[in-house]
Amino acid sequence: MHVQSVLVGEFGVNCYVVWGDAQRALVIDPGADAEAVADVIDSKRLTVAAYLITHGHMDHVSALAPLATLYPAPIAMHPKDAAWAFSKVNAMLPYYAAPVRPAAIERHLAGGETYEDGGLTYQVIATPGHTAGGVCFYFPAAKAVFTGDTLFAGSVGRTDFPGGDESLLNASLRVLTRLPDATTVFPGHGPQTTIGQEKATNPFIR
Numbered sequence: 001m002h003v004q005s006v007l008v009g010e011f012g013v014n015c016y017v018v019w020g021d022a023q024r025a026l027v028i029d030p031g032a033d034a035e036a037v038a039d040v041i042d043s044k045r046l047t048v049a050a051y052l053i054t055h056g057h058m059d060h061v062s063a064l065a066p067l068a069t070l071y072p073a074p075i076a077m078h079p080k081d082a083a084w085a086f087s088k089v090n091a092m093l094p095y096y097a098a099p100v101r102p103a104a105i106e107r108h109l110a111g112g113e114t115y116e117d118g119g120l121t122y123q124v125i126a127t128p129g130h131t132a133g134g135v136c137f138y139f140p141a142a143k144a145v146f147t148g149d150t151l152f153a154g155s156v157g158r159t160d161f162p163g164g165d166e167s168l169l170n171a172s173l174r175v176l177t178r179l180p181d182a183t184t185v186f187p188g189h190g191p192q193t194t195i196g197q198e199k200a201t202n203p204f205i206r
């Protein structure tokens with residue numbers, strides 16, 4: 001499995017373009033720079049199999065509608081975040097206007113689903129706390145999990161935004177710590193880490 005990270009937008013979001021032998025990519029959190037992501041898709045000669053959204057914050061979804069227009073593919077996100085992600089409550093002026101609503105959100109995630117796209121199999125893990133509709137995407141064969149703003153190297157997501165809930169976040173972190181220690185964590189901001197490393201050193205995981 002190839003993972004190309006693209007650092008995008010005002011708040012330094014990691015967008016991940018993930019693909020296997022089929023050259024059909026999953027775009028995980030498009031971030032806010034459609035052009036930078038399109039450059040990766042075009043230069044690697046990929047098509048898009050699906051867009052996977054860890055949560056609705058504007059810095060993670062602003063490029064979603066423009067990219068889905070350029071490269072149509074199903075969009076997967078939790079309805080609890082889709083409810084507000086494309087409205088003006090999700091603007092953060094002067095950096096971000098409200099993200100444009102994509103034409104359709106085809107997959108309404110709840111957590112617990114398994115999908116196969118472009119030859120890659122992954123599981124959806126519900127991880128509310130940073131937002132009500134936060135999810136992580138776990139790829140067991142590649143031992144990789146994409147954690148959005150739930151878990152970072154040495155830190156965890158804020159819970160002081162609307163919809164944030166510290167006790168839910170702590171429960172979600174406990175779910176993530178049950179993944180194998182060798183699992184690589186690809187967070188929404190900052191460097192990669194592993195589940196084992198975070199269990200051993202992250203002060204927010206008890």
Ligand SMILES: [Zn+2]
Pocket residue numbers: 055057130149
């Ligand atoms: Zn966020």
Ligand SMILES: [Zn+2]
Pocket residue numbers: 013057059060149188189
């Ligand atoms: Zn973020």
